[in-house]
Amino acid sequence: MEGERPPEFVEALAKGLAVLECFDAAHPDMTLSDIARRTGVTPAAARRSLITLQALGYVGQNGKRFHLRPKVMSLGSGFYFAARIDEFMAPELRQLVEVHGDASSVAMLEGADVVYIAHHSTQRARRATAVVGARYPAHATSLGRVLLAGLPDDALEDVLARMQPVALTSRTVTDKAELRRLILQAREQGFATTVDQLDYGITALAVPVRAADGRVVAALNSSGYTGLVTPEAMVESRLADLRAAAARLSAATARIPALSAVLDGR
Template identity: 80%
Template sequence: MDAAEDADRPAEFVDALAKGLAVLETFDAAHPDLTLSEIARRVGVSPAAARRSLITLSVLGYVGQTGKRFHLRPKVMSLGSGFYFGARIEEFMLPELRQIVETFGDASSVAMLDGTDVVYIAHHSTQRARRATAVVGARYPAHATSMGRVLLADLQDAALDALLARMEPVPLTSRTIIDKAELRRLILKVRADGYATTVDQLDYGITALAVPIRSADGRVVAALNSSGYTGMVTPDDLVAARLGDLRAAAARLSAAASRIPALSAAFDSR
């Protein structure tokens, strides 16, 4: 966290717990196992602090060790399963995604904004071989996804500018837009249009369309998308064929969320 975020911490904030969670979050598909020094560097803590967190997490069964390298253990999945089942993703969200995929093929997902990233909370697809893996819990930079741009578009101008200021856009493909001024222009266009399209921003071969999912008071709390293979569909194709269905599905998901306390609370906490 930066100095401004530090100042916002309540007196009861438990720094050791925050560091432990940061250690868990540092593992991902590109870093399935890490050394102590790598973990300390990625988390931004001293090796001694990282070691204390790793020992605690190991005793609790969340982290394992092989030689000098640490890795996550299956128990860590229990941390996310409470939300997944409490929010009744399988019951309410997946049927909508399956219907979109049954109608149009390809893939469909729901994501929420977390800092400068989006986090996938539901996903269904026909194929995964040619695209970035969009499993539940996956995180991707918001600037490179259609859903991320939809979520960013709902921020007030001051909040958007603050987020863009701390964002460090990375080029995931040669087509990924990383110029902040251009990103801001595109995000404002999404705000005006009510939807976002992207082509080869997150990975080659992905053309996507996303729409907002709104809370009862009209805030954008999540995003729903439908994607296809670049070269087989264009953004105009997606808008013409899928926008109406996506908006209808998003409206149904908004209504369902109001009836599910865990999901409604998660949406309201943004």
């Protein structure tokens, strides 16, 4: 759990990584003060991290504003290739999109967020983008609800206690009691559906991807345009194919040590 740090924990490295993580679409470039505020570290600590990252080629500077450099992408590509995404996940997503259209993604749980590790889409509309590496609140996605449903009861309660659900649309569920009900429903049914929770126009259906021991280590979804597809229609037409694809990914996870290692959050 967060907060349980071993004696060997390197605080300076943690601060440096926090600096890298604080850049996003809404904050593509920032001043030293901005970065210190977003990371919760002192300006002096943020400055030391920035100087180090700049010397290593991960951060650039334009006047008083700092920005990420392309070298940062090498950090994520190690995970992508180690997990053999192109070999095992991408073909499943392409097949789902070929049959059903729209989009399909695989994501993992990071705290109260989901991180997309694979994605394929025919969609070009302006809406929340599920590119590889994208991070979204778990409470507002079908993937997140399936992943939360896969947690043991104590871990789920811990996440819910620390979660601060934000309304991303007028339909986003933010009441924790209702979220718990929906998550437990997803656990019982083995799937979750959402309509306009993350962004208007997104209806999605997700199922779990399990490790050899039965733990939920990832989630797979199929999404379409609200108004063109309903969650009931998705369950009827896509659930069987999603579960079959998830079973194949689960089998690959059990068979391929590298894939199992990168998906294993323990």
